[in-house]
Amino acid sequence: GQQVMQIPQYQHVQEGEDFTTYCNSSTTLSNIQWYKQRPGGHPVFLIQLVKSGEVKKQKRLTFQFGEAKKNSSLHITATQTTDVGTYFCAGDFGNEKLTFGTGTRLTIIP
Amino acid sequence: DAGITQSPRYKITETGRQVTLMCHQTWSHSYMFWYRQDLGHGLRLIYYSAAADITDKGEVPDGYVVSRSKTENFPLTLESATRSQTSVYFCASRNRATGELFFGEGSRLTVL
Numbered sequence: 475g476q477q478v479m480q481i482p483q484y485q486h487v488q489e490g491e492d493f494t495t496y497c498n499s500s501t502t503l504s505n506i507q508w509y510k511q512r513p514g515g516h517p518v519f520l521i522q523l524v525k526s527g528e529v530k531k532q533k534r535l536t537f538q539f540g541e542a543k544k545n546s547s548l549h550i551t552a553t554q555t556t557d558v559g560t561y562f563c564a565g566d567f568g569n570e571k572l573t574f575g576t577g578t579r580l581t582i583i584p
Numbered sequence: 585d586a587g588i589t590q591s592p593r594y595k596i597t598e599t600g601r602q603v604t605l606m607c608h609q610t611w612s613h614s615y616m617f618w619y620r621q622d623l624g625h626g627l628r629l630i631y632y633s634a635a636a637d638i639t640d641k642g643e644v645p646d647g648y649v650v651s652r653s654k655t656e657n658f659p660l661t662l663e664s665a666t667r668s669q670t671s672v673y674f675c676a677s678r679n680r681a682t683g684e685l686f687f688g689e690g691s692r693l694t695v696l
Contacts (some may be wrong), residue, residue: 480626505683516674516687562626564685570615570634571642572679572685576626580630 475481478565480575483517488583493550495578497563506539506546511577512559520548520561564582590675590688598696603662605691607675615678616658617642617685618650620671623646627674634656 487493497506505524511516521530523539523546530537536549550557560579564572571582587607597603609616611693613636619627629642639650647662647669662669675688 483624507683507685510686516685516690517685519684522683565628566683571617571629571632571644572678573629574619574627576624 476565476573478563478573480517480563480578482578483539483576484579486579486581486583487553493548493553493557494547495563495580496545496547497565497567497575498545499567500544501567504543505564506543506566507564507572508537508546508548509564510559510560511562511576515559517562537551545565546553553580553582555584558582563573563574588675588677588686588688590673590691592691593689594681596694596696597665597678599665601665603665603693605662605673605675605693606641606656607657607660609656609675609677609684609686611678611679612676613679613686614647614654614655615680616652617676617678618648618660619656619674619676620644620669621674622671623688629671630660661675662693669693669694670695 478499508520511517527541528539534551538547560577562577563575575578591606617632621627628644633652636655673691676685686688
């Protein structure tokens with residue numbers, strides 16, 4: 475089946491440290507999206523990556539899409555308490571349905 | 585205001601009862617989705633709809649029924665609720681131009 479694996483499941487970091495979450499698909503993706511869900515909230519769209527090898531930045535967040543369009547990563551530089559939440563990748567296999575990874579829950583130690 | 589709304593936000597029901605979760609969006613997005621969120625499983629697709637009167641199964645459709653008589657509404661019905669359907673349910677619509685999914689606030693369902 476079309477699955478998207480995401481690691482790690484949990485990440486605890488000291489404030490100011492960096493954070494990275496990874497997603498991997500066994501088959502080529504049409505595009506991949508990233509979402510953030512704050513505790514008690516709903517997922518909110520962060521970005522969409524479409525091109526092979528694409529790299530996009532949003533302030534302290536860097537998103538990458540692999541050359542083979544099978545993997546992606548989200549890297550946060552110098553985490554802040556506002557970064558707390560669960561980060562999900564969501565793969566589009568070209569059928570309009572997004573398949574979500576299991577998410578990485580980020581907690582920040584002040 | 586434009587957006588996507590779900591109701592009820594919280595529901596407690598008993599095993600065997602029928603429950604309907606409502607979803608309404610004001611953007612006229614063609615695609616709408618129902619996901620359930622459980623610890624350790626992330627967001628799993630239950631059903632989706634490409635347009636009014638067009639629906640299809642997702643990853644975990646068993647025990648659920650959907651309909652889409654109007655573009656703006658996409659209700660999800662649990663015909664005979666089971667404890668395993670205790671979950672948080674999210675409705676979403678998709679902007680095809682940007683690909684972005686817009687989620688509702690979620691409906692927390694507890695089946696006793």
